[in-house]
Structures are given as structure tokens and as C-alpha cells.
Amino acid sequence: MLRSPRLIHLTVTLAAPGRQCLRQSPSPRPLLFPYARTGTEHAIRTSSILPNQTSPPSPQGQALAACSDLASQKFSLIYAFPAIKALRAVSRLKLMQTGITAALLPTVSYFYLQGQASGAQLTYATGIAAFAAVMLYVMSHYIRRVVGMMYLDSTQTILKVSHLTFWGHRRDMYLPVADVKTVADTGDVQGEVILQLKQFGCSDTLYFSLRFGRVVDRQGFEKVFGTLS
The missing domain is CATH 2.30.29 (PH-domain like)
Known part of the structure; x- marks a missing residue:
């Protein structure tokens, strides 16, 4: 027996949301704060399965609550x-040194433009600032992993x-x-x-x-x- 076009349209409309709820992509493996990220994924899945929910749980709120629970544990x-205390002091001293050399570079450049500093002095100041920035990056790259x-x-x-x-x-x-x-x-x-x-x-x-x-x-x-x- 043939169905009317209106009945067919109604059947497709009711079946479509069910198929969409079953399509869930696998989540990546968590690294940092894994339980907080798991709570976020749970909130996203809940909001997709219950589309008529008026106030779905916030993923950010779920993540912050999970992190807070972990931090409060014993x-x-x-x-x-x-x-590690000495490494922290070295890291902060290196930041201070890099900041000072970076702040002095515009001053030397200004004196060079005014004719009060030579090109060699400008090159020397630029080299020191660049070397300090490179050393800061290299040292922080390893210190952050200790x-x-x-x-x-x-x-x-x-x-x-x-x-x-x-x-x-x-x-x-x-x-x-x-x-x-x-x-x-x-x-x-x-x-x-x-x-x-x-x-x-x-x-x-x-x-x-x-x-x-x-x-x-x-x-x-x-x-x-x-x-x-």
C-alpha cells in the first residue's frame, strides 16, 4: 500500500534525530587534568542526547568543578x-636579564639615530638582546620539564x-x-x-x-x- 508524502515526511523527521544521537566521534586521550576533561565530554554528550533540556550543564563549570575536587583531595x-628552588631562581633571573637587555635596546637605537652611539655599539646591544632571548627560550624549555x-x-x-x-x-x-x-x-x-x-x-x-x-x-x-x- 502506498504511503502519502506527508506520512513519509513525518517518518523521516522523527527518525533523523535518533540517528544523529548515535554518531559520536571518539574523544582523544586526555593529558592534563584528565578527569576535568572527562567531565566536560560527559556534559557535551548529555546536552546532545537531551536536546529539549532547558538549562544544560556548562562544560566549563564541569571542568572547574572536577579540577577543584582534585585540588581539594589529600x-x-x-x-x-x-x-627546584634554585632552578626557579635561575628562571626568574633569566627573565629579568632578558627584560633589561630588551629595554636597553630601544635606548641604544635612539642614541644611534641621534649620532651619540656608533654602529658597533648598536650591533653589540642587539647581539646581547638576541642572545639573551635565545638562552631564555632554551633554558625555560628544559627547566619547565623538571x-x-x-x-x-x-x-x-x-x-x-x-x-x-x-x-x-x-x-x-x-x-x-x-x-x-x-x-x-x-x-x-x-x-x-x-x-x-x-x-x-x-x-x-x-x-x-x-x-x-x-x-x-x-x-x-x-x-x-x-x-x-
């Missing part, structure tokens, strides 16, 4: 790198990693313990001066040292990175 120290402290939560499922930012401030990362590679997984040999802190499916790398650092909680440390002996 973590115990398992690793500390005492020299692990200062590592903590483990009471359930031993979340690893809190503290390192420095470009400006010399502290930054905390929350990583699932199951996603952190052991020393054997990274290919490092126990006894090396510098070891890698890596995650499965992620190319970003941080560095820590057992020779210059201090393992505070051996059992908790081995829970994350494997046995030390």
Missing part, C-alpha cells in the same frame, strides 16, 4: 627535588606532579596512575641520572632524578614507577 608526598615534587592520593590512583611554568611559577598536573609509564616502560635503565616521566599514548615528557632527588615514600613511588631494585 595527597601524600612520594618524591621531592630540592634543587619535576619538582610528586604526590599520590589516598587511593593510589591519581598522581599529582608539580613543575615550573615559563614565569617560574608552580604548576600542578593530575595524571591517572594507570596511564603513567614505569621506568621499564620508558626504556630507561635504573641508576641513570635522569629518568623520564611519560604517559601511554602521549609524546610529552617530563624529567626527574633519583640521584639528586629524594624518594619520600618508597612504596608509593614503586606503585607508580615500578620497583627500584
